[in-house]
Structures are given as structure tokens and as C-alpha cells.
Amino acid sequence: MGSDSALERTVEKIIHNTEEQILSNLKQALKSSQDALANSHVSLEQEYDRIISEGKKEAEKLEKQIIGNADLDSRNKQLVLIEESIEKVFDKAIKKIQDADRNSDYSKLISSMLEESIRTIGTPDIIIQTNSKDKSVVQSLLSKFSGATLSNDVIDCLGGIKVQSKDGTMKFDNTIDARLERLKPLIRKDIASKFGR
Incomplete structure (x- = not known):
């Protein structure tokens, strides 16, 4: 029985050492993951800020284009109305001249x-x-x-x-x-x- 008990102690010692080693590895992996997560969090925040900044710039650019197009469209419509009014005035003047x-x-x-x-x-x-x-x-x-x-x-x-x-x-x-x-x-x-x- 002595050899069984020695074998048991050896097995227990190996299991205990293996368990400690696994726990130590898990702790190191956890710490490494937490560090990587903390580092990636900073990197993600920077990426998020960059995306938001680019999105704002793009939105401002689109807003300027939309306003510019609306201004141009408005000016074109105004020019068309002015031209139509001028033609009406010319037509009336011609009619007056014909009847003079x-x-x-x-x-x-x-x-x-x-x-x-x-x-x-x-x-x-x-x-x-x-x-x-x-x-x-x-x-x-x-x-x-x-x-x-x-x-x-x-x-x-x-x-x-x-x-x-x-x-x-x-x-x-x-x-x-x-x-x-x-x-x-x-x-x-x-x-x-x-x-x-």
C-alpha cells in the first residue's frame, strides 16, 4: 500500500503543479487579454473619433453642395422669370409701336x-x-x-x-x-x- 500512497501523492503533486501552472497561464492570458483590450479600447476610441470627424466633414461638404445647388437653382429660376418678364415688356412695347x-x-x-x-x-x-x-x-x-x-x-x-x-x-x-x-x-x-x- 505504501507504493499506492506514494503514487497517489506523486499524482496529486503532478495534478497540483499542473493546476497551478494552468491557473498561472490563465491569469497571464487574462492579464494579457485585459491589456490588449485596454490598448484596443484606446485605438477604437481614436478610430471612432476619426470616423466621426470624417463624417462631419463629409456632411458639411454635402450641406455646402446642397446649399450651392439650391442657390444656383434659385438664381436660374429668377433669371428665367426676369427673362420672361423682359420678353413680356418687349411684346407690349412692340404692340404699342404697331398701334402708334x-x-x-x-x-x-x-x-x-x-x-x-x-x-x-x-x-x-x-x-x-x-x-x-x-x-x-x-x-x-x-x-x-x-x-x-x-x-x-x-x-x-x-x-x-x-x-x-x-x-x-x-x-x-x-x-x-x-x-x-x-x-x-x-x-x-x-x-x-x-x-x-
Whole structure:
């Protein structure tokens, strides 16, 4: 029995030593895991902060894009409305011009157009074309402009005149239509500037 008891003590001693070694290893593993967890916690917090920071930057960038697009869209809509309003004003002005009486004020306008045309072309020897409404007004002014003749051909315009030198080398469109087209960009610019555009 003595050898059984020695064997038992040896086995118990081996079990006890193994148990202590396993417990020691487990304690070391636990400590190592806790250290790794503590280190990873700091690393995770830094990663979390980085992700949040990048997310905020991206959100700010998207917000600026959205606001920028909304501003641009708003400005575009405002420009379209301004342009539509300008076109309505031009349409009303054209209608008024079409319906205007060919009175003494209108005759003065045609006279100044003739003077301007002669200066522009550089010769009083001109052929004048006009529409059917203005033909009698132009005819009544011819005596003031020696060298000027009225063409039998009528042109399609709101009013005013087209002139050319008798040799055909110089032409000048001084119709109300042409004057309006020359002024449209300036009028548009002036109106747009009043709206801060």
C-alpha cells in the first residue's frame, strides 16, 4: 500500500503543479487579454473619433453642395422669370409701336432716323425703304433731304427705314426692329442689374 500512497501523492503533486501552472497561464492570458483590450479600447476610441470627424466633414461638404445647388437653382429660376418678364415688356412695347399713330412726333422720329442714316452712310444720295404705314410720313419728309428717293418696295417692319447709297455699296438698317434688337442686350443688362444679377 505504501507504493499506492506514494503514487497517489506523486499524482496529486503532478495534478497540483499542473493546476497551478494552468491557473498561472490563465491569469497571464487574462492579464494579457485585459491589456490588449485596454490598448484596443484606446485605438477604437481614436478610430471612432476619426470616423466621426470624417463624417462631419463629409456632411458639411454635402450641406455646402446642397446649399450651392439650391442657390444656383434659385438664381436660374429668377433669371428665367426676369427673362420672361423682359420678353413680356418687349411684346407690349412692340404692340404699342404697331398701334402708334403716325403723328407729328412720329414724323420727327423718322426725320431724325433719316439724318442719322445719311450721316452713317456718308452721302445724301440714298434710296429709302419703309413699311406701308410709314410710306406717307417718309414721302412728306423727302423735300428736306435732297438726293433721297423713296423706293416703291415696302419692307416688313414695325416702323422706321432702311437706306442704301444709290450705288448700292452702303446699307444701313434704321428700322425700329433693328434699333430694338441693338438695344435689347443693354435693356436686359440694365433690368437684370436692378434685380442684382
